[in-house]
Amino acid sequence: MTPERAALGRARWSITARLTLLTTVIVLLIECLIYLITANMRDNDTRRDLLWTVEHSSISSPPACTWLVVARDGVVAGTPGLPAGFPLAGSLLAADVPRFEEVHRDGQDYSVLTQRRGDEVVQVVYDERFHVLERRNLLFAFGVALLLTALAVAAVVATASRFLCEKAIAPLNDALARQRRFVADASHELRAPLTQLHTRAQLLARKANALDCPEALAAEMQRLVNGTRQLGDVVDDILSSALSGEQPRTDLVDLADLAGEVVAAEDARAAETGLLLEVRHEPGQFLVLGAESALRRVVTALVDNAIGHTPTGGAVVVAVEAPTPDTVRLSVRDSGVGFDQADERALFERFTRGANGRGKRFGIGLSLVREVVEAHHGTVTAEGAPGAGAVFTVDLPAVRPAIPLPRAEAASVARAAIYWAKGAGVHIARR
Incomplete structure (x- = not known):
């Protein structure tokens, strides 16, 4: 993989990760808002149901998942099967105003309303297990929706970003290819004259030694040989780098x-x-x-x-x-x-x-x-x-x-x- 391709891949995955994270956060916030609104509406519905039960129900025929307790003149009677821990005696004694309570007994959640009805005090106990199950199912559905949204966004963004990045990078890739081709061609064309120059410098250095030329001249000739060799090494390095990218x-x-x-x-x-x-x-x-x-x-x-x-x-x-x-x-x-x-x-x-x-x-x-x-x-x-x-x-x-x-x-x-x-x-x- 070329460095340009690697950089393109890193940029594409960075864009995908950021957009996926942003979308997931937005969806999560929307789900939280929906959950809070739904829970608040359900609580209001429960309160209205408890108020209706106090006014219209009796011990013998309460609504489903509901028990009634009635206290009159010190006598307390309740719906058969009343859960353990009920009634709430303290609430029955202080029922001058309607009193809503959330109670947890034996692993179960109950909503309790205690309110005076004429000359008697009525306490309604409502089992919240189905509401709890409903909230859990809602949270599970939200979690699945969030996961599917993240996967869908990641797939779509990855595909779109790859397409757009390829389109955007195409002119740059073309320019880099032309530049690499020019460097390779120029380096290759320079190798032949440099090789000839190096060979001639070597011949001159040998002749200078053979003709007993002054030492300073022979040393300069040897430097010329070294210089042409080093220049050839530089051109070879550039050519190798242009051809292989290494x-x-x-x-x-x-x-x-x-x-x-x-x-x-x-x-x-x-x-x-x-x-x-x-x-x-x-x-x-x-x-x-x-x-x-x-x-x-x-x-x-x-x-x-x-x-x-x-x-x-x-x-x-x-x-x-x-x-x-x-x-x-x-x-x-x-x-x-x-x-x-x-x-x-x-x-x-x-x-x-x-x-x-x-x-x-x-x-x-x-x-x-x-x-x-x-x-x-x-x-x-x-x-x-x-x-x-x-x-x-x-x-x-x-x-x-x-x-x-x-x-x-x-x-x-x-x-x-x-x-x-x-x-x-x-x-x-x-x-």
């Missing part, structure tokens, strides 16, 4: 090595713009689990952003460390124009561009950085101040156990050991 496979990636490669690739551009570009880390490996090409794009975007916002004579330092056993941290610090800390959240939003950046900028790089880092279960933050530079920090889960292997640290530049006393007065020493 994320690139994950590998063990040494973040320190990755930072060294990116800094080495950007060294020439930093030199042209008069910047000091350097990578720092302790000996050892800083392993994370992820897609190497995607993490390389993270480091490249952060370094590119730092170079683009640092004036001539400034410095960019890429540092890799392990602040905790479970975390590998990569930070890119620059001495550039900085930013207002209140704008940190906006920096990672798509198409947000700084006003003082060097070159043409599109406001996409930092947004992609955040997406890739979050996809690797990490976090990215930014700190800075206007005119005082900025530092972007990426924290990723470390692979444990780490394998500490001593090695020589990669240096990106072979220039001055002490840098810059202008502006913020940052001091960077080469190791």
Whole structure:
């Protein structure tokens, strides 16, 4: 199932659940209102029946489910079969005004009216069992009606919402399909010239080694080979993602090595713009689990952003460390124009561009950085101040156990050991 289909399914079921719940609540409120009105009407009918019985019935011929008790001159007589616990002696003695009572005896409910009739006091006892059964049947019927209503609404809404959502999402699906097709076609068309470029770069690098070219030229040729290979990896990742919708496979990636490669690739551009570009880390490996090409794009975007916002004579330092056993941290610090800390959240939003950046900028790089880092279960933050530079920090889960292997640290530049006393007065020493 594609992500678009999954999102459509979640939205459809959410709509169905909400409408079903709303309809069920409305029906339940209506049923409660009907029940209360019906119960009130039945109680009024019972009272009228008891009043009629007092006026017109006798002990020998009471209505069904009714017993009469008559007290006259201290003599009490009642209908045969009078339930246990009756008559209510206290009510017979205080019958100056009609007295209605609800009485529970031996698991049964009774309605009792005690009222004076001429020179005698009459007490009517009415068995409520049929009314109780009637109320239970009414509640059962309401429950069945509520359940059937919920099921019917759920079925109708699910069908209708599916139809409407499919209609609404069809143009979006078509647009996404066209976009995926374009990305796949463009990536496929780029693979051939990139492969040719990579092959030619390899041939030139071999010729440079064979002809004993200067070491600096041979190193630049090797960087060109690495750059074309990495570009080909990016295109392959994009093509695979467009064709299958799957994320690139994950590998063990040494973040320190990755930072060294990116800094080495950007060294020439930093030199042209008069910047000091350097990578720092302790000996050892800083392993994370992820897609190497995607993490390389993270480091490249952060370094590119730092170079683009640092004036001539400034410095960019890429540092890799392990602040905790479970975390590998990569930070890119620059001495550039900085930013207002209140704008940190906006920096990672798509198409947000700084006003003082060097070159043409599109406001996409930092947004992609955040997406890739979050996809690797990490976090990215930014700190800075206007005119005082900025530092972007990426924290990723470390692979444990780490394998500490001593090695020589990669240096990106072979220039001055002490840098810059202008502006913020940052001091960077080469190791």
